[in-house]
Amino acid sequence: MRVRVAVNGFGTIGKRVADAIAKQPDMELVGVTKTRPSFEATRAVEKGYPLYVAGSNGLGAFKAAGLPIAGTLADLLKKVDAVVDASPDKVGKENRKIYDAAGVRAVFQGGEKAEVAEASFNALGNFGACVGKRYLRVVSCNTTGLARAASIVIPNWGVDHWEATLVRRASDPAETKKGPINGIMPTFLLPSHHGPDVRTIFPGLSIATTAVVVPTTLMHVHVNHVFLKRAPAEAGELLSAFRRSPRFHVFAPWEHAEGTPQVMEYARDRGIGFNDMMENVLWEEGVRLDGRDLFFFQAIHQESIVVPENVDAIRAMFELAKDGRESIAKTDKALGLPLH
């Protein structure tokens, strides 16, 4: 029997998660919601996803656009075991009441506070701790990237302290009303909220994060300096560990992936999803070991990195896999991601 899933919201995250769930052998995508007609709504219909209306706008606009509507969010929730909440930041908290009333389990996104759910989730980081929960929250794109990296570094060499500066893209590619166009905006929360958020996955980790926002739409870049407890024998040991792990992609120098534009070009060449790069992206030249000092850059595709995590969160909830590795392998195979 497959878990029946709804996706509430069909924007940047929702449309990706819907596709991902539709591809899983142990899940069924029952429907998705939109608040207004758009080319994205049309695309849902073309893909055969039953379309439901969320919000207060009503059916009129959809009818005028010729888009068939299967019902309202309330109708949809009656047909599913779980819902992935892909609504805008802070709206999930309000939706939680609706899900409670409908008696469905729910996965929230990282734009919500941790309190919205029973636990925060990262597949490589803490799958086990989330098994059987009714409410989970997939941590944000940046926190997911950090948690994944920590899940490799901590067990292998230990961490005395982790220092990360997050250079954040200012908007997603199609968010044309956001700036800045020319400038750097520091985030005045020091250290930033990302460090505490990582500790929802790795309690007690000594981590200090800082953030700036820059005028680009493609990816975030993290600049990491990790003070290891034990020195690896050589830098190659580090690179191997990252290369062996699912959800990591390491570029070699001869590949000429100099920065985030080339990484996105690689993603377009590869053709998974919406030119998505669901893995943490590292560069051989961007990893440096000096005794117990580890420096590395990683690029994070804000639009897609949490997509496989949402799938795994559902598996953790419904105990569809015995551990994170099994769930990750299932998810990644279905998504066409490289297997490790």
Added chain:
Amino acid sequence: MRVRVAVNGFGTIGKRVADAIAKQPDMELVGVTKTRPSFEATRAVEKGYPLYVAGSNGLGAFKAAGLPIAGTLADLLKKVDAVVDASPDKVGKENRKIYDAAGVRAVFQGGEKAEVAEASFNALGNFGACVGKRYLRVVSCNTTGLARAASIVIPNWGVDHWEATLVRRASDPAETKKGPINGIMPTFLLPSHHGPDVRTIFPGLSIATTAVVVPTTLMHVHVNHVFLKRAPAEAGELLSAFRRSPRFHVFAPWEHAEGTPQVMEYARDRGIGFNDMMENVLWEEGVRLDGRDLFFFQAIHQESIVVPENVDAIRAMFELAKDGRESIAKTDKALGLPLH
């Protein structure tokens, strides 16, 4: 019997044209060339395209990267009937000598001067005039966009004069060394070279084009004002003509495709090629008729608009279709583009 085709150059245009040819039932992609290893070269190998070395760098770098090489450009040319030259601007002219010597027909790109070939080519515009030629030149992305539009407007309503300002993207997404980052650069050739280039397809057309370069990577936008000979009955007649034509895409207002970022988002949702938009993109709200005055915006995806044109050019050369419409229908079906 299928026409055997080589693609010389596997960059932005070459990799797309290679994919497009590999999908045609009446063509065979025999091989592609690269001058140095890169993730794009790896991708060619993964797709099963035999990889040949062009240029003077030799095989060493490819071997070091573990990429299998089938031979040199000279080796490749012995196996084909035609080559699509997708080398950088002005290099095609030098390559012409090599193709002459090898006795293969060739399609050049719009970065070359018109003199490189026997005729300039646009599928909707002048397919018939190009049948049986040995050397063709697909006009540039901007000229292709203008020629397609002219191929709709001229036969329907006639053109007294065409005025177009081309607002050009400064670089392709992965060309990270080009600017400007913040500013507008006028092109000091007045009128610009695009008007004369359109006349290689529509001789005698009265057209004046101007151009500026702006800091974006996604698409060009053309601002057109056409002085028609005969007034359409209503604006709807115009929109219908564009909507009925292959290689045109018209957005409705309710689709919320406000500008080029949303058009590219649509392309990612649709998932053809490398999130490509091979059609001229128009907006209902961006077409206005006032008597015989026609105003319209069109967006042009510089990376992909010429891709189907290269395929059609080969068909014209080898007389694989009885006219442009037949070739276009074959090409578009193979590429997954909407049929009209």
Added chain:
Amino acid sequence: MRVRVAVNGFGTIGKRVADAIAKQPDMELVGVTKTRPSFEATRAVEKGYPLYVAGSNGLGAFKAAGLPIAGTLADLLKKVDAVVDASPDKVGKENRKIYDAAGVRAVFQGGEKAEVAEASFNALGNFGACVGKRYLRVVSCNTTGLARAASIVIPNWGVDHWEATLVRRASDPAETKKGPINGIMPTFLLPSHHGPDVRTIFPGLSIATTAVVVPTTLMHVHVNHVFLKRAPAEAGELLSAFRRSPRFHVFAPWEHAEGTPQVMEYARDRGIGFNDMMENVLWEEGVRLDGRDLFFFQAIHQESIVVPENVDAIRAMFELAKDGRESIAKTDKALGLPLH
């Protein structure tokens, strides 16, 4: 006796107009208003401009910041003969009622509709028609640029038709919440509102304007194609006419001012105002004459081009100059602009 002037609003336009008025021998800057403390408010105080509070925020925040306040907008209006309204778009319309009640004359900006005032104003274009009015509206930056150019072209060679595409900067340099970051946004009003706005200065002019918004902060660029009634003898005649006129700056090729970034660099070198460029900027290489067809680019500094126009509008109101040329000469001398 000097005309006593208030500037209501001390943002991008207001702070420049205040400086400009403070420099005029026949005007007195009585005070400026701000709605909240900021470094710009501090600067007003440092310059010795009495600071008044506009809006509903009250004095508390100013006191906390240590900024001395001379009173409210109502207090200020009692002390002046005229006010320059430099409030945000559409707020001027509301302010008009306050100015009416206070019995002061007012100059509005181009963000207001023409109906806000008795006449729309451009110093080169229609100074005479505005003499003695109580309410004037300085047309917007783009319209000012077009009207100035028309004021040179119309009397010299006549205009059959004027075609202009406006490539607009998306935000001012410090407006960091506006986008797009990467993309081109067409303005779906075809033709755009700028043409009719030019006709508030030159009634009956045949002009069609179109507009796109692009991700830059520095300047707008206009691409003009003018169909002249009479052909100049040579292109040099055109350049001379522009060069002889106040409020025009023409770059020679050897100056290497390739685009708007270099124009702004020139402005910084020159050091007038806030690195302002109050003139229409043309390039020798960007002017082309072909019979009666005139093509030219002009760059428009959206932050400052209307500044001298506001000064001249006050002179027209109070009949402080016998004609536009006299007012322009006074204004430009006081501002340090080149005299012609």
Added chain:
Amino acid sequence: MRVRVAVNGFGTIGKRVADAIAKQPDMELVGVTKTRPSFEATRAVEKGYPLYVAGSNGLGAFKAAGLPIAGTLADLLKKVDAVVDASPDKVGKENRKIYDAAGVRAVFQGGEKAEVAEASFNALGNFGACVGKRYLRVVSCNTTGLARAASIVIPNWGVDHWEATLVRRASDPAETKKGPINGIMPTFLLPSHHGPDVRTIFPGLSIATTAVVVPTTLMHVHVNHVFLKRAPAEAGELLSAFRRSPRFHVFAPWEHAEGTPQVMEYARDRGIGFNDMMENVLWEEGVRLDGRDLFFFQAIHQESIVVPENVDAIRAMFELAKDGRESIAKTDKALGLPLH
């Protein structure tokens, strides 16, 4: 007697240093050099700076542009005691031979390797160590910013370790051929060269720096985490120390200087130089103390921060001040910078 100074190169740095020297009471600007005519060359002439030709282009182009030339670089060097080398990166090394032959002292910029000079220089950091040298090198903009901050932090509270991520602007405002337009480019030297460069000023300092390049033209931003030896009593102690120091500017929250675009707007309002911000820029909200952990952002105006340092370097060479503080006070007074 005033020290006679030449400035070799009149680009971004050279034109600023020339202005700065011309304003010093104990220095005389004898002349500046350009390699080709441009609006910047014209501006030098307008300011009364004798213009000499550097490079191999000869006098012809200057004559054609109507710019008077006083001679060649060789002529200029005969008339001066010292030269400020403001030539492009790596050219200074070649110029050193010319200066040696001419017997003049020279100040180089941070684009040269440390070996070009007898010592690297920062006015707050190591003025005393540079007194009487014949060749000095002002460290780069980023290193100057770090060295200034270190000169405050080290003597007050000691530094166990300094961690800094440099978020770098990709090009200067008028460098329109450089990218990226949309993307983040990591600098693959880990740690970056800036740390060792700071140690040319503060030998033995434990500092690790990393860098990324982002698509903006205005300023760099440094993200600092300093592990202090001794905890300040409170964060206010830190802010006071920065506020009391010359060459630092600290914004208060009510000033609304949210990021680098607003900082540059402040600089335009202030009107020093070419809208320059020669100070390290900090924000109250961007400084955080947590025990002995100090976090702070600082913005660095790459075009101007080294300008006063070049002036002070000349004073150190010629022993025109008894210490750095005296030199800084003289320089800053002449430049119109706030005195502390």
